Amino acid sequence: MDEAGGAYDIVRLSSKVTSSVHIELHAELIKDRYLRRGLIIGINSLTSQSEDPTYDIEDILNALHLLTDRIENECSWTQQLRPMQQLMEETIAEAERRIENGKNGVTGIPTGLAGLDRLTSGWQACDQNIIATRPSVGKTAIALHLAKAAASAGRHVVFYSIEMQGERLSVRRTGCNHGGETPQR
Structure with a gap:
């Protein structure tokens, strides 16, 4: 709090805001700058480590994956949230589309194993098996x-x-x- 100027400066700043009309836009801008700063700091650190032969390349690559995962998760988490009603409607619509385009009960890619196809309806798009x-x-x-x-x-x-x-x-x-x-x- 002291680094931000103390309680007095924070109250003074908030008194200059006359309306919260664009608060979401401002929050998004702050979040964007925060993520960019984190990315710049992380990449600069990894660049320095990459130039130093005493660092293990696997550790550097692992840190890069962790950095990108963290930034990506912080960027898009709100876009992945959906109300349960919407999720169920989309799931049913997708299943109906698959059934319409299916052949012999297989709505995805056939596995070549009839028993497995009966259980799974074939490999479905975007599934990881x-x-x-x-x-x-x-x-x-x-x-x-x-x-x-x-x-x-x-x-x-x-x-x-x-x-x-x-x-x-x-x-x-x-x-x-x-x-x-x-x-x-």
Whole structure:
């Protein structure tokens, strides 16, 4: 409070405001300046760290992600809030659109597994699907099957693996390898 001029200066400033007509605009401007200042300070700090070889690059990248997440969350949180009634109406409208455009109960991208399609109606737009289990249970095999089914449905597919090179994935998917043996599953 003392850094802002004390109670007297704050009261004096508030007495100069004759109307609150544009209060939301002023609040948005203050928020904008606050976010910009935070971004500038954060980026300047990360720039200094990037030039110093004693800092670990992974730590710098992590700090960059945290900075952008914080700024992004502070920027757009009000735009993500919707009344429950509006949310439910939009959800029902989306489901009705999917059903109209669906085929054989599949309203999204077919998985190639009839049982899974019955449960999920296929992969839906904007959903994130995670396949997780213990090692050597077949995650890559099922993921390759799902990718092939999506590609067969005319979708563009990209498959990333941090465990296997592209050639090994290809051998695994096609069941062929250079020695003529069928890989064990």
